[in-house]
Amino acid sequence: MLFHVQMTVRLPHDMPPAKADELKAREKAMSQELQRAGRWRHLWRIAGRYANVSVFDVSGPAELHELLSQLPLFPYMDIEVQALCRHASSVHEDDR
Numbered sequence: 001m002l003f004h005v006q007m008t009v010r011l012p013h014d015m016p017p018a019k020a021d022e023l024k025a026r027e028k029a030m031s032q033e034l035q036r037a038g039r040w041r042h043l044w045r046i047a048g049r050y051a052n053v054s055v056f057d058v059s060g061p062a063e064l065h066e067l068l069s070q071l072p073l074f075p076y077m078d079i080e081v082q083a084l085c086r087h088a089s090s091v092h093e094d095d096r
């Protein structure tokens with residue numbers, strides 16, 4: 001199943017920079033691992049914001065929740081999820 005996910009990062013202003021850098025480095029490593037595995041299909045920065053729009057390809061909501069909740073920045077993100085299904089007019093036959 002595909003899910004559209006919007007993540008907005010809200011790090012506390014008093015978080016020590018070294019802690020923020022460590023969280024961001026771990027988040028980057030995990031996101032790249034999931035992208036290479038095909039589970040995090042798209043990752044786009046929303047211009048002008050510390051936020052992204054992503055598309056995940058997972059078995060269902062439970063797997064998505066497990067994956068998102070393991071992200072190092074999870075405690076510091078507002079996350080909105082929308083389930084996607086194939087559009088009848090899509091020319092991409094392999095979209096699910």
Ligand SMILES: O=C(O)C[C@H]1C=CC(=O)O1
Pocket residue numbers: 007009024027028029031043050051052073
């Ligand atoms: O920067 C972000 O949007 C938050 C998060 C998503 C991937 C990553 O490396 O950090």
